Amino acid sequence: METGQRAGLFQVNVGYNRAMPTQVSLQRCGDYSSENVMQAVRAALEPFGGMGAIVKPGETVLLKPNMLAPAAPEKAVTTHPAVVKAVAQLVMESGGKPFIGDSPAVPGFKMTAKKTGLAAVAEELGIPLAELKNSAEYKQGENKLFRILEISKTALEADRIINLPKLKTHSQMYMTLGVKNIFGCVVGSRKSQWHFKAGIDRVFFARMLVELYDAVSPDITIMDGIVGMEGDGPGPGGTPRQCGIISAATDAVAMDRVLLDMAGGDTENLFTIAAAREMGIGETDLARIRVMGVPLEELKMERFVFPQVVGVLMGPKFLQKLFIDNLTPKPKELRKTCTLCEQCINICPTDVISARNDRLHFDYDRCIRCFCCVEVCPEGSMKPSSPLLLKLVAGK
Numbered sequence: 001m002e003t004g005q006r007a008g009l010f011q012v013n014v015g016y017n018r019a020m021p022t023q024v025s026l027q028r029c030g031d032y033s034s035e036n037v038m039q040a041v042r043a044a045l046e047p048f049g050g051m052g053a054i055v056k057p058g059e060t061v062l063l064k065p066n067m068l069a070p071a072a073p074e075k076a077v078t079t080h081p082a083v084v085k086a087v088a089q090l091v092m093e094s095g096g097k098p099f100i101g102d103s104p105a106v107p108g109f110k111m112t113a114k115k116t117g118l119a120a121v122a123e124e125l126g127i128p129l130a131e132l133k134n135s136a137e138y139k140q141g142e143n144k145l146f147r148i149l150e151i152s153k154t155a156l157e158a159d160r161i162i163n164l165p166k167l168k169t170h171s172q173m174y175m176t177l178g179v180k181n182i183f184g185c186v187v188g189s190r191k192s193q194w195h196f197k198a199g200i201d202r203v204f205f206a207r208m209l210v211e212l213y214d215a216v217s218p219d220i221t222i223m224d225g226i227v228g229m230e231g232d233g234p235g236p237g238g239t240p241r242q243c244g245i246i247s248a249a250t251d252a253v254a255m256d257r258v259l260l261d262m263a264g265g266d267t268e269n270l271f272t273i274a275a276a277r278e279m280g281i282g283e284t285d286l287a288r289i290r291v292m293g294v295p296l297e298e299l300k301m302e303r304f305v306f307p308q309v310v311g312v313l314m315g316p317k318f319l320q321k322l323f324i325d326n327l328t329p330k331p332k333e334l335r336k337t338c339t340l341c342e343q344c345i346n347i348c349p350t351d352v353i354s355a356r357n358d359r360l361h362f363d364y365d366r367c368i369r370c371f372c373c374v375e376v377c378p379e380g381s382m383k384p385s386s387p388l389l390l391k392l393v394a395g396k
Contacts, residue, residue, distance in 0.1 A: 022283040023047050024258045025248040025292045026299060029226050032073075032082040037246070041086045041222060044248035047292040050090075054219050057095025059159035063087055064218070066166040066181050067102035069235055069376055070115035076229045076240035079164045081117035083224040083246070087162060088125055098125075098162075101154060102184045103132035105347060106376045130154055135187045138215050145279075146211050155185040155216060163218035163252060167228035167243055167259060171307045171329070171371040171384045173202060173209075174269045176234045177259055178221040178252030179276070182213045206271035207279065213252060214281050221255055223247040230305040236380035245299055253282020254289045261286055262296060263304040308386055331373050332385035333360045344373035344382055 025047045029040035045051055055061055065079035073080050084100060091098040100122050104112050109131040113119040122129040132152035140147055155161065165181035173180060225245040229238040245262075249255035253276045260270050267273050267284075277284040308329050333344075338360065345353045345360075352363040353373060374382045 021290050022251050022254045022288060023249065023290045023292050024251075024255050026258070026294045026296065027246045027248075028244055028294055028299070029246045030244050032080050032226060034082060034086070037082045037226075038086045038089070040246040041083070041090065041248075043293065044222065044246050045090070045220075048220065048248065048250060051096075052094045054162075055091050055094040055096035055160055059096050060157075061091045061096045061098045061160040061162060062155055062158035063091070063098050063100045063162050063164055064155070064181065064184060065100065065102060065118060065164040066168075066176070066224075066234075067104050067109075067112050067116060067118065067184065069104065069106055069378065070108065070112040071236055071378070072115060073117050074227075074240070075236055076166065076168070076227045076238070077234065077236055078116045078118075079166045079224045080226065081121045083222070083226070084118060084164060085121045085125065087164060087222055088121065088127060091162070092125070092127075096160065097127075099128035099130050101130040101132050101152075103152060103187050104184070105372065106343060107346075132185060133187060140211065140215060144211055145207050149208075149212055149215055150186065151212070151216060152185050152187055161216060161218040163221040165221065165223055165252075166234075167223055167225035167245075169230050169233035169238055169305070169307050171232055171234075171374050172369065173206065173271055174306065175256070175260065175263075175265065177256040177272075178223060178249070179209055179213045179256055179272045179282075181221075182216050182218065182252075183209060185216050186212065202271045203275065206275040209272050210253075210275045210279055210281050218252065220248060220250050221252040223255060223259065225259065232307055232374065232383055235375040235377055235382075237374055237377060237383055238380075239305070241301075241304070243301060245294075251282050253284060257284050257286055258289060258291060258296060262300050263306075264301065265304070265306060269306070307384060328369055329384035329386050330364055330367060330369060331362065331371055331382055333377075334381045334383060335359060337379050338381040339379055341378060343376045343378065347372045347376045 025044045027040045027044045029036055065084050067078055071077035088098045132154050134153045135150040136153040138149045138151045165178050168176050170176040225243045228241050228243040230241045231239040273284050276282045350366050352366045354361050
């Protein structure tokens, strides 16, 4: 697919009409009852003209939830099925043809869909459930950092894309919100290649995520923040937290900036915001974002727990090694709960994890701290572990 071909599909995509003020809609929603979720989603879409202004009759609409791992909805690892169902129903009301699609890094798409409750939604509504399998080259042009991106062909061919992320922390990238959720449009087997290529350079990885988001260009992002996740997310090792919000925006960068402020986070730690600001993609200035619905000040969360994040590498290689060894968290298993299922071994892009004598072994000299193992551990037994010096510097 050549540069600009997909952009031609989005001539009414209000998210990229720079003449319009950047709006982020926030609505309260205290639980996942069908009635409350539908009411909150409808209200969140009102500033954008409702679903009918986004989806036209006959259009195919990819609903892109967060399907990280086969975890039950109450674990807050994935987008709750009640939110996906409400959005699908609104798309159908507008005459669109929705389908649910993602490409989890962990093999077993059908099992993940069943465990997360999304298969049941697809069956109830009679809509397709599609694993995003086949990659296609998306040529961005000479002015981009990544001239060619490999993106799911199914995602590229959809008439509309509705991005449905989950509000969560992320051990590598600080938080996984609207922009990061589009990484699911990269076919599962290709994700580890990007992690390997980026290594420990979070800024490099963030730039890729921002360019990928810009290329995919979802028509609207609707955030499931009713029950989010704090601590060592984004997998089962994190802690569910009642946040009580549904958010919507045509500019996911702006939404991420608002939600970061709501959680009390540091903009320099959310590398996708820093990358978007540098690259001029989306709105990163909170003063230029118009919050609609419930005022931001009324939704701010106290003592939201973020993962430990350390800045990017600088200086000569010998100093970088000292930095990695002494000031960078590393993955480590909790032996009491580890079942040696070997999902961490299978997902590791640098093959630094092995199982010997009924326990896991790590080659930390080659570990790139991508924390893919933390994401996929079904027991939540893999945790980021901070070296002693980092604990002293952080005052822990």
